[in-house]
Structures are given as C-alpha cells and as structure tokens.
Amino acid sequence: MHVPDGFLDAPISVATGAVAAAAVGLALRGARRELDDRTAPLAGLVAAFVFAAQMVNFPVGAGTSGHLMGGALAAVLVGPWTAVLCLAVVLLVQALLMADGGITALGTNISLIGIVTVVIGYGVFVLLRRLLPDRLESLPVAAALGAFVSVPAAAAVFTGLFAIGGQAPVDTGAVLVTMLGWHTLIGIGEALVTGLVVSAVVATRPDLVHGARSLVAARHQQLRETVTA
Amino acid sequence: MSRGDAPRVGTRAFLLGGILVALLIAGVGSYYASSHPDGLEYVAESSGFLDTAEDSPTAGSPLADYGTAGVDNERVSVAIPGVVGTLLVLLVAGGIGFAVRRREGAEPAPGERSDAAAAGRG
Numbered sequence: 001m002h003v004p005d006g007f008l009d010a011p012i013s014v015a016t017g018a019v020a021a022a023a024v025g026l027a028l029r030g031a032r033r034e035l036d037d038r039t040a041p042l043a044g045l046v047a048a049f050v051f052a053a054q055m056v057n058f059p060v061g062a063g064t065s066g067h068l069m070g071g072a073l074a075a076v077l078v079g080p081w082t083a084v085l086c087l088a089v090v091l092l093v094q095a096l097l098m099a100d101g102g103i104t105a106l107g108t109n110i111s112l113i114g115i116v117t118v119v120i121g122y123g124v125f126v127l128l129r130r131l132l133p134d135r136l137e138s139l140p141v142a143a144a145l146g147a148f149v150s151v152p153a154a155a156a157v158f159t160g161l162f163a164i165g166g167q168a169p170v171d172t173g174a175v176l177v178t179m180l181g182w183h184t185l186i187g188i189g190e191a192l193v194t195g196l197v198v199s200a201v202v203a204t205r206p207d208l209v210h211g212a213r214s215l216v217a218a219r220h221q222q223l224r225e226t227v228t229a
Numbered sequence: 230m231s232r233g234d235a236p237r238v239g240t241r242a243f244l245l246g247g248i249l250v251a252l253l254i255a256g257v258g259s260y261y262a263s264s265h266p267d268g269l270e271y272v273a274e275s276s277g278f279l280d281t282a283e284d285s286p287t288a289g290s291p292l293a294d295y296g297t298a299g300v301d302n303e304r305v306s307v308a309i310p311g312v313v314g315t316l317l318v319l320l321v322a323g324g325i326g327f328a329v330r331r332r333e334g335a336e337p338a339p340g341e342r343s344d345a346a347a348a349g350r351g
Contacts, residue, residue, distance in 0.1 A: 001268060006281045032331055035326050040326040041323055041327075043323060043326030045244055048318050049247065051251070052251040056258050056261070057267060063265050063266070064265055064266060085325055093317055093318050094314070096290075097287070098314065099290060099293040102285050155269075167281040
C-alpha cells in the first residue's frame with residue numbers, strides 16, 4: 001500500500017503531510033502515558049518487527065500480493081500513540097533508504113499506514129474487548145478483527161484522497177471497488193499475522209501488552225487480596 | 230490461581246528473542262517474499278494510473294528496492310537492507326520510546342496512573 005510519488009497532487013501531499021506531522025507531534029506527548037522504563041524498549045522491538053514483516057509480501061491470488069501494515073498489531077502491543085510513532089519511523093526509514101513509498105508521499109503513507117490503520121484497528125479492538133469475554137484469550141481475536149478491518153479502511157481512505165487529488169482521469173468508483181476487494185483479501189493475512197503475534201506475546205508476557213493492561217492489573221489486584229486475606 | 234500469572238520469560242530474554250525473530254524475518258524470510266505487485270500497485274495498473282508514479286528521489290540509494298547495489302548474490306542482497314533496516318528502526322523507535330517514557334519515581338502527571346501503581350506493585 002506504500003504510495004509512490006506522483007499518484008497524488010501537491011495539495012493532497014501537503015495536506016496529508018500536515019496531518020502526519022500533527023499526529024506525530026500529538027503522539028510524542030501521548031506515548032508518555034503508554035511507555036515507562038519497562039515498556040519503552042518494546043517501542044523499538046515492535047517497530048523493528050513491523051519493518052521486518054512488511055518485507056515479506058504474501059500472495060493473495062491472481063498475481064497480487066500484500067504485506068502486514070502493522071498498525072493494529074502495534075497499537076494492541078504498545079498502545080495507539082506509540083504505534084503511530086513506530087509506524088512513522090518504519091515508513092521514514094523505508095522511504096529514505098529503500099525508496100519504498102515516495103518522499104512527497106511520506107505524509108500520505110504515514111496518514112494511511114501509520115494513522116488510519118492504528119485508529120481503525122485499535123478502535124475495533126477496543127469495541128470488541130467490550131463485547132467479548134473479559135479474559136486474555138479474547139485479545140488475539142479482537143486484535144485480529146481490528147487488523148482485518150484496518151486494511152480495507154486504509155484502502156478506502158487512499159481512494160478518497162485519489163478521488164480529490166489523483167493525477168490520472170480514471171473512474172474512482174471502479175478504483176474503490178477493486179481497492180476494497182483486494183485489500184479485504186490482504187486484510188485476512190493482516191488478521192492472521194496480528195492474531196498469531198498477539199497470541200504469542202500474550203502467552204509469553206501478558207504484562208507487557210498494552211491491550212491487556214486492565215486484565216493484568218485486575219489479576220494482580222486479585223492476587224494481592226488473596227495474599228493479604 | 231489461573232495459569233500464566235508469573236511471566237515465563239525475563240524481559241531481557243523476551244526482547245532479545247523478539248529482535249532475533251525480526252532479524253530472521255527481514256534477513257532470511259524476506260527472500261521468500263512474493264514478488265507480485267502489491268494490492269495498490271496492481272489496482273493502479275489495472276485501473277490505468279500506474280504510469281503517474283514517479284521514481285522516488287532516493288531510488289538511486291544503495292539499498293533501494295530492498296536490494297544492495299553491487300551484491301549479486303540474491304539472498305545476501307536482500308538480507309543486507311533487511312538487517313540494516315531492522316536495526317535502524319529498532320534504534321530510532323527504541324530511542325524515541327526511551328526519550329518520551331515516564332521516568333520511574335517521577336510524579337505522574339494529573340490524571341495519569343502509572344503502570345506499576347495500576348498493577349498494584351507500587
């Protein structure tokens with residue numbers, strides 16, 4: 001989904017650049033609520049894992065491929081503000097060193113892959129946490145479904161930007177349909193990877209998972225009451 | 230007491246294990262990545278706007294397109310940007326994480342609850 005230079009016009013690139021800069025600025029403040037001495041290194045690990053996973057395109061049929069975007073995964077593991085920072089770092093390194101995603105399109109890519117997937121993925125995760133049983137086993141399911149929805153959501157937002165500032169006279173309705181179709185398939189891969197990774201981390205160190213905070217805190221409280229009783 | 234109350238692995242082991250997994254994915258797994266165009270590129274081509282794409286200003290950089298300039302061995306050529314990128318992202322994002330984190334012992338800002346307090350460990 002990395003947008004190259006040239007797809008979108010200058011006003012859209014400037015606008016998404018401003019959105020990305022503002023979001024990163026807010027995230028630098030917001031991440032303070034999510035990170036402490038214990039969880040700060042996780043920001044680096046999660047960003048590194050997302051970078052690595054984004055290199056591995058998986059086939060989705062008919063000569064198309066997709067890769068993990070990682071916004072939902074990062075948000076569940078380290079919190080949504082930190083996730084925006086993680087994805088911004090990944091996209092910056094990719095654009096500068098690997099020419100993956102354009103330079104004038106960097107703001108667009110941070111907006112789509114670093115903000116839309118985090119907001120939608122984490123939003124769906126939080127919503128499902130309320131609907132599913134309040135236990136650790138629900139976390140990978142909620143994370144996977146958030147991840148699944150986040151990919152077509154980013155595809156829809158790209159199409160919206162393209163409808164306003166696309167540089168080719170094509171039917172954006174048709175673009176929306178094909179973008180949503182392919183990215184729903186890619187979303188299945190996103191959901192599988194996200195569910196597996198969240199479930200592995202929850203099984204190993206639930207206390208480090210941002211999305212498990214309330215559960216882990218409640219468990220400690222319970223343990224404390226048992227000990228003092 | 231239900232299962233999983235005690236963390237099974239230490240934080241250092243968890244982090245090192247995670248970094249190792251990321252390095253293996255980027256350094257070895259990436260060689261097996263599908264070379265088909267991704268969803269956006271595929272749609273751009275079939276819808277007829279792929280030719281509006283321009284080369285990135287960094288397209289001539291030594292690690293552009295996840296290949297290493299001057300390295301013929303394909304496994305090594307993709308492994309180098311994988312490992313370099315993973316470590317660079319680890320350091321930059323980890324550095325930002327440390328820079329913005331709450332310092333232990335510092336007063337939490339109004340409305341904030343520190344992790345440790347929330348977990349009942351003071």
